[in-house]
Structure formats: C-alpha cells, structure tokens
Amino acid sequence: MSHEYLLKPDPQNETLSTSVSGIDHTGKPVETRVVTEKALTLYLNSQEVVTMMTIGDHPDLLAVGYLKNQNMLKPDDVITGIDYDDDLQVVVVRTERETNYEEKLKKKVRTSGCAQGTIFGDVMDSFDAIALPDAKLKTSWLYALTKAINTTPSLYLEAGAIHGCVLCQQDKPLVYMEDVGRHNAVDKIAGWMTVNNIVADDKIFYTTGRLTSEMVIKTVMMGIPILVSRSGFTAWGVELARKAGLTLIGRARGKRFVALSGAERIDFDMNPEDVEEEPKGASRKGREAVE
Structure with missing residues (x-):
C-alpha cells in the first residue's frame, strides 16, 4: 500500500521531461527520458533577485522558499501576492514591507550545489543565531522513511539526473519535491512550509x-533538527552541522546509516537485523548523476 503524500512528484507530467533518441552501448537505437531545464527569473517586489535553472513546477513555492532561505523574507513579513508569468518565465513575490537588497545581492557566495547555488553573506549571521529544537529520531522511523521514499514513483526513477528532497514527520513522508538543483528542491519545501505555516520542530528532512x-x-535556516541522506558527506557540511546541533545522517540505505552529528537524538528502537538490506545493484536510475 503506497503512502499518501500531501504533495509528491508527477512523473507523468510531460512538461517536466522529454523523450530523446540516441544509441546504447551496442549501437542500437534507444529512446530515453531526460528532465527539462527552464530559466526562471525571480523578483521581490520591483527588484530582480536571481535567475534559476529549474524543471518548472511549483514556481511560487520555489520563489518563496528561496527568499526565505536567503533571509530576504523575514518571519513577520506578509506576502500580499505571488504572480507567475509562464510565457516570460518570471515570478514576482510581493510583500507589505518595502524591500531593497541592492547591497546584499552584491555579496553572493557560490555553493557546490549543481545549477550554481548561491548563498548571501548575512545568511550565516542568522545561521549562527538559530537554536534547533529538541527532537527524537527512532531508527524504526528512519527505516520506514527510506523504504517509502525509495519506492515512490518520481522523475528520479523515470529520467535520473535530478535531486529529490522530502519533508517527513516521524515515519511518514509528507512532501516530496524534485529539481535539477538540490537547492531548488529544498527551497520548494521551504516555500510550502512558509505558505502553509508548517511548524519545523518535529520534522525530518531527507535528500537524495x-x-x-x-x-x-x-x-x-528552516528550523528542522534532523537531516538524512542516502548519499555521503562533505567536511564543511559536518562541521556546520555540529556547530548548529543538527542531527546529520548519511549513507542511509537498507539497514545501514552513519551519523556524524547529533547522534544523541537517535533512539535505537529497532534491531537492524530485522531490516531488509537494499538489494545489491538496486541503485536507482540516474543515481550516478546526482551523487
């Protein structure tokens, strides 16, 4: 029985991928699905902020989440409108507060995220001030989440070359977003949480x-205390997680995982021997492209 998400990928959406002809390793003709990329330009009120490469779904959530995670939308900001023009590929977020981030936009730091992720210098000031909530992660929840997420129909399975991020609560995945850049997938979830006033204290964040x-x-920045991935770590990622008190779990496949930060939150309530190993060679289609 499949889990009922509040929002999940639609791999049958023909605007998100396209069929391309080629040949395989034997020289035989093949047809394969590839994900689309579109340029989306984001404005905050009258100011152009950034142009992002995205698959094009949920531009409103992507815009709000990007602004939230870049500390351009404040906790008490009132969003008065989100206007999206499909022909121009432009999204405008409007707020009651007058905004001017000319100086901030000059201080970009390009990140290791694909599709050229960026953060702004003053984001780290907010990062340092955040106190993450107390939370628990039962290993039974972790095993249930990884199984449910890895069997959910998605563009990740359909076409590869794409990242997935999932907002979870206990053993239930709630919202699953995908995009060509992992930062876009995160921002869509941040946008969904913002517009729906979702509390982060008891949430778990999963990424491919x-x-x-x-x-x-x-x-x-989203206030989520636990971050999980089926992939590996970077040294700076681990250092920042320890500094923030974030529970950081990677290489979560089958019964196996590694925690490099915040292990005190983990409740080992399930014997790993009772968990099925991920079948050998069961690497998901396109995983090489995203890891």
Whole structure:
C-alpha cells in the first residue's frame, strides 16, 4: 500500500521531461527520458533577485522558499501576492514591507550545489543565531522513511539526473519535491512550509544528494533538527552541522546509516537485523548523476 503524500512528484507530467533518441552501448537505437531545464527569473517586489535553472513546477513555492532561505523574507513579513508569468518565465513575490537588497545581492557566495547555488553573506549571521529544537529520531522511523521514499514513483526513477528532497514527520513522508538543483528542491519545501505555516520542530528532512554545507545551512535556516541522506558527506557540511546541533545522517540505505552529528537524538528502537538490506545493484536510475 503506497503512502499518501500531501504533495509528491508527477512523473507523468510531460512538461517536466522529454523523450530523446540516441544509441546504447551496442549501437542500437534507444529512446530515453531526460528532465527539462527552464530559466526562471525571480523578483521581490520591483527588484530582480536571481535567475534559476529549474524543471518548472511549483514556481511560487520555489520563489518563496528561496527568499526565505536567503533571509530576504523575514518571519513577520506578509506576502500580499505571488504572480507567475509562464510565457516570460518570471515570478514576482510581493510583500507589505518595502524591500531593497541592492547591497546584499552584491555579496553572493557560490555553493557546490549543481545549477550554481548561491548563498548571501548575512545568511550565516542568522545561521549562527538559530537554536534547533529538541527532537527524537527512532531508527524504526528512519527505516520506514527510506523504504517509502525509495519506492515512490518520481522523475528520479523515470529520467535520473535530478535531486529529490522530502519533508517527513516521524515515519511518514509528507512532501516530496524534485529539481535539477538540490537547492531548488529544498527551497520548494521551504516555500510550502512558509505558505502553509508548517511548524519545523518535529520534522525530518531527507535528500537524495550529498550532505554539503549548503544542505546543512538551508535545513538549519528552516528550523528542522534532523537531516538524512542516502548519499555521503562533505567536511564543511559536518562541521556546520555540529556547530548548529543538527542531527546529520548519511549513507542511509537498507539497514545501514552513519551519523556524524547529533547522534544523541537517535533512539535505537529497532534491531537492524530485522531490516531488509537494499538489494545489491538496486541503485536507482540516474543515481550516478546526482551523487
């Protein structure tokens, strides 16, 4: 029985991928699905902020989440409108507060995220001030989550070359977003949480990609205390997670995982011997492209 998500990928959406002809390793003709990339330009009120490469779904959530994670939307900001023009590929977020981030936009730091992720210098000031909530992660929840997520129909399975991020609560995945850049997938979830006033204290964040500094920063900025990935770590990602008190779990496949930060939150309530190993060679289609 499949889990009922509040929001999940739609691999049958023909605007998100396309069929391309080629040949395989034997020289035979093949047809394969590849994900689309579109340029989306984001404005905050009258100011152009950034142009992002994205698959094009949920531009409103991507825009709000990006602004939230870049500390351009404040906790007490009131969003008065989100306007999206499909022909121009432009999204405009409007707020009651007058905004001017000309100086801030000059201080970009390019991250290791694919599709050229960026963060702004003053984001780290907010990062340092955040105190993550107390939380628990039962290993039974972790095993249930990885199994449910890895069997969910997605563009990741359909076409590869894409990142997936999932917002979870206990053993239930709630919202699953995908994009060509892991930072975009995170921002869509941050946008969904913002517009729906979702509390972060009891949430778990799952990503298919590496646990980089950017992933840690964005998770902390969202106020989520636990970050999980089936992939590996970077040294700076681990350092920042320890500094913030974030539980950081990687290489989560089958019964196996490694925790490099925040292990005190983990409740070992299930014997790993009772968990099925991920079948050998069961690497998901396109995983090489995203890891």
